[in-house]
Amino acid sequence: MKNITSIISSPLLTLPWVFTNWVATSLSGTLMSFFHLTTTIFLIFGFLVFIVQLRSQIRNKSSRRIPLPPGPTPWPIVGSIPELFRKKPVFRWILGLMKEMNTEIASFRFGDVHVIPVTCPEIAREFFKKHDAMFMSRPITMGTEYSSRGFLSIAVSPSGDQWKKMRRVVASEVINPYRVRWLLQKRTEEVDNLVHYVYNQCISGPVVNVRVAVRQYSGNVIRKMMFNKRYFGEGRKDGGAGVEEEEYLDALFIVLSLLYSFCVSDYMPCLRRFDLNGHEKIMKEAIRIVNKYHDPIIDERIREWREGKKKEVEDLLDALISAKDSNGEPLLSTEEIKAQAADLIYASVDNPSNAIEWALAEMINQPELLQKATEEIDRVVGKERMVQESDIMQLNYVKACAREAFRLHPIAPFNLPHVSSADTMVAGYFIPKGSHILLSRIGLGQNSKVWVDPLKFNPERHLKDPSVKVDLDEPDLRFISFSTGRRGCMGAALGSIITFMLLARLLQGFSWEVPHGEPMIKLNESMTDLFLAKSLIAHAKPRLPVHAYPTPKNNY
Structure with a gap:
């Protein structure tokens, strides 16, 4: 069988070109009719279909007839590519079809690529615990190529020397327990600015656009840690973002939406x-x-370090620039610095803001x-000062609310895809080399075989053992907060504390209600993604003494 496979997979690959050249020669005569030309085109197409099907049959035989996971019958050559145009959003079609087929693992072929979605925690653990090394790479896509400047950064790059290099640098110089503690003051400044901004909205009018507030905070806190500045422009007097930050944040969310967007060219x-x-x-x-705002800052900072005008590390950008090898030479090129700086920002802006907007919406509808x-916060912190990161460990109920939001309302339908490095078998199915493995955040977090009443927002489900401290980690893959396995998010601890502080400050500082005249908050998902269909607009009122509210030092 091995000899047959080699014969088909190499010499026959050249036959279409030989056949095409023969046809081209035969067409050189000026009297060839249009009918003959059309016939020839169909012959070529039919020959290609024959080759693809023959190779597929031989591959199935060589895999000892182990079946692929169930899925729709693909078209010759293109597979289910037509559905990428007909079934939008694609993720709802995929998950809907899996539900109809009553399967927790499926196979969708797009072009020559098998996409394997998974909704079962047990199967997910088999992929990323038992076979993690085999599925640690990432697919090459149009979106990730742009976002990583040609796969120079960590999150979306295929496994290899570049990924290993950047992982070592980030782990040792950027995201580690020391650096997280070192950045505390910057995070505190930005959560103070959040409270200041919401307080001003309450004073000017009781209705607050929560989405604007939480996204603004997420953008501010990562900019402060990365570039040591809150705003690219001047900001607003009430603590809000200016037009520059609004343009920038919109661009970040567009980039994130297109990284793995079932684009035809990613499969063909x-x-x-x-x-x-x-x-x-x-x-x-x-x-x-994005580059319009990032590049001038990074170029100027690199120049300052090279000219000796800057010698102390003050933010994450300085940490990237100042990283040295054993010979005292810079570890990273300018392009690598720019790619990794953007990578860290992309990873920080969407998850906390989405989770807390949903959490607050759900909690307003359940005032209890x-x-x-708030009773937990008042008991632990009181009303004379604002909650600090050092208090979070004792706020189990607040953390359970955030955890429940991650379970029920994930930021994306799937985790970042993994690529199989070899043919293998998982859950009794054949997984071909090059397959894209997608863990369904929705399927895992809302799985009725795992969670009781899975569509209900119920923080209590995470508090069954009072001796266990609540966090966002979920090693059993019953839901996904910050990815998993060897390609899991390196900044999970930092992302968790940013998320917890965001929710704790909003709950401590303000009373939240449904806007006057509305019966309740509408919890509808957007048709195209998993955000709330409409920004959360809520009635807010300060609940602490005036002196407890912070006043930010500056807007920069």
């Missing part, structure tokens, strides 16, 4: 030049906006949850 690269989905044009513009959370 030969079609990339045509940009059939229109994604590449949008991605280019979003990346241009708000009462329990």
